[in-house]
Amino acid sequence: MVYDVAADPTVGGKLMVTRGTGRRVREALAGLLEGLPSGGVLYVDTRGVELMDYSFADEALGILASRVASGEYGERRVVLVEEDRELLENVEASLRQRGLAMVRVEEPGGEPEVVGDVPGHLVETLREIQAAGSISNADLAARLGLNHTAMNNRATRLFKLGLIQRHKNTAAPGGRQYSYEGVS
Amino acid sequence: MSGVLTLGSLDPAFEAAGRVDGEMVVLDLKSVEFVEPAGLCGLAALLEFVIPRSSLVGVRLSGHDVPAYLERMDFFRIFGHRVETNVDVAALEERRRGNPGTLQELIRFHSEEEIPGIINRISEILENKDYRLRERAAICATLSEICANAVEHGHSPFGAYAAVQAYQHVVSGGRTRGERAGEEVIIAIADGGVGVRETLSRNPKYAEHTQTDNDALRHALKMGVSGTGEVGRGGGLAVVAQISARASGSLSLRSGSGRVTSYGDRTNSRNVPPFPGAFVRVSLPRKPASSSAGQPVGKSRKADG
Numbered sequence: 471m472v473y474d475v476a477a478d479p480t481v482g483g484k485l486m487v488t489r490g491t492g493r494r495v496r497e498a499l500a501g502l503l504e505g506l507p508s509g510g511v512l513y514v515d516t517r518g519v520e521l522m523d524y525s526f527a528d529e530a531l532g533i534l535a536s537r538v539a540s541g542e543y544g545e546r547r548v549v550l551v552e553e554d555r556e557l558l559e560n561v562e563a564s565l566r567q568r569g570l571a572m573v574r575v576e577e578p579g580g581e582p583e584v585v586g587d588v589p590g591h592l593v594e595t596l597r598e599i600q601a602a603g604s605i606s607n608a609d610l611a612a613r614l615g616l617n618h619t620a621m622n623n624r625a626t627r628l629f630k631l632g633l634i635q636r637h638k639n640t641a642a643p644g645g646r647q648y649s650y651e652g653v654s
Numbered sequence: 655m656s657g658v659l660t661l662g663s664l665d666p667a668f669e670a671a672g673r674v675d676g677e678m679v680v681l682d683l684k685s686v687e688f689v690e691p692a693g694l695c696g697l698a699a700l701l702e703f704v705i706p707r708s709s710l711v712g713v714r715l716s717g718h719d720v721p722a723y724l725e726r727m728d729f730f731r732i733f734g735h736r737v738e739t740n741v742d743v744a745a746l747e748e749r750r751r752g753n754p755g756t757l758q759e760l761i762r763f764h765s766e767e768e769i770p771g772i773i774n775r776i777s778e779i780l781e782n783k784d785y786r787l788r789e790r791a792a793i794c795a796t797l798s799e800i801c802a803n804a805v806e807h808g809h810s811p812f813g814a815y816a817a818v819q820a821y822q823h824v825v826s827g828g829r830t831r832g833e834r835a836g837e838e839v840i841i842a843i844a845d846g847g848v849g850v851r852e853t854l855s856r857n858p859k860y861a862e863h864t865q866t867d868n869d870a871l872r873h874a875l876k877m878g879v880s881g882t883g884e885v886g887r888g889g890g891l892a893v894v895a896q897i898s899a900r901a902s903g904s905l906s907l908r909s910g911s912g913r914v915t916s917y918g919d920r921t922n923s924r925n926v927p928p929f930p931g932a933f934v935r936v937s938l939p940r941k942p943a944s945s946s947a948g949q950p951v952g953k954s955r956k957a958d959g
Contacts (some may be wrong), residue, residue: 567886
């Protein structure tokens with residue numbers, strides 16, 4: 471599902487300023503997220519927005535990302551649809567303050583990038599997962615030259631940040647094993 | 655009083671205002687020849703401070719330009735009925751002309767809900783004046799963040815005052831003709847709240863950063879520093895400092911007896927007479943649309959000489 475912030479006639483618009491405005495947009499986003507099935511992705515399209523101040527970015531997207539990461543929306547995920555432009559700086563600043571990150575695409579279905587606070591080794595892991603489409607922990611560990619536990623730890627961090635999906639494969643050889651896929 | 659009405663030029667008046675106890679007060683601004691938004695917001699804050707302490711406040715102005723400018727900036731609409739003045743305001747209203755550089759007249763606001771309306775209006779004005787999107791975003795984001803700060807931390811009896819003016823020359827610091835070449839947008843806001851030091855003091859984590867007003871002001875410019883200490887808070891002022899630095903402008907904060915000015919790469923602070931509440935002034939110089947970066951400036955100048 472795609473939510474176009476600028477086109478929403480009730481809480482959206484082109485000039486998105488203040489925490490109050492951000493809270494109303496976040497509430498609208500939360501309502502849409504809750505209506506998605508588990509594993510569903512909500513694309514938040516801000517490309518029509520001309521201005522987003524830090525207060526709005528933190529209240530609408532920073533707090534939403536923290537709630538996704540805390541598991542409040544189960545395995546539903548949020549992806550930001552935005553081009554690489556100055557407007558992103560406030561989103562980036564808010565997510566960095568919170569030690570969080572979001573997946574960003576230039577258009578729905580586009581190449582995924584990361585906005586926010588993610589260490590380089592996690593970005594590398596995320597890219598591998600996104601490139602593979604779907605990949606098991608063992609295969610991913612082999613590609614990145616890591617042992618299974620270290621691989622599992624990295625992927626768990628990405629999962630908890632809300633940047634990937636994770637599935638348990640009970641029929642995997644050698645018992646339980648996770649497999650991962652990107653969210654965009 | 656010098657010829658330019660800035661916040662600093664009102665210092666002696668603020669100092670004297672603290673001693674007013676019911677008597678009549680006359681504010682002599684006859685030597686003022688030029689008023690910038692910081693002086694206008696400072697004057698509004700001063701009047702809000704002194705009017706309740708005085709039986710009558712008189713404002714004395716001279717010439718035509720300054721009274722006409724104050725009228726165009728809505729000063730008399732807000733204060734005309736609250737002060738006694740030697741200016742014939744009705745005559746000024748009749749002769750009123752548009753002021754091409756005014757981006758926001760003196761406006762009083764009390765709550766965050768009023769800010770989106772203020773931003774929508776100034777954005778439209780900037781668009782009509784062919785400001786580029788990134789310039790509009792810089793001016794609007796600066797105004798929205800400092801307006802939000804003023805009403806969020808203010809608990810101010812009069813709310814907050816804001817004014818924004820665009821100039822066809824550089825106002826801040828420029829003394830020689832060369833330094834004054836270019837354009838500049840000045841944004842100013844004043845509130846009458848508890849001030850920055852007291853707001854930050856609510857967070858025990860900042861005890862060592864709130865020893866003086868200047869300590870508190872310097873700390874307030876850092877990312878993530880807020881009175882509540884909630885994660886994600888305290889980013890607005892840091893972002894405004896980045897915006898002004900990127901435009902080669904400046905951000906001045908004044909609260910209590912502190913005054914801090916950030917230029918991006920350096921921050922100056924000095925002790926000043928107490929200001930009741932908090933005051934912010936942001937200078938955003940405008941760069942020409944086609945940047946001259948990379949052109950052999952030195953050589954072309956040589957040909958001139």
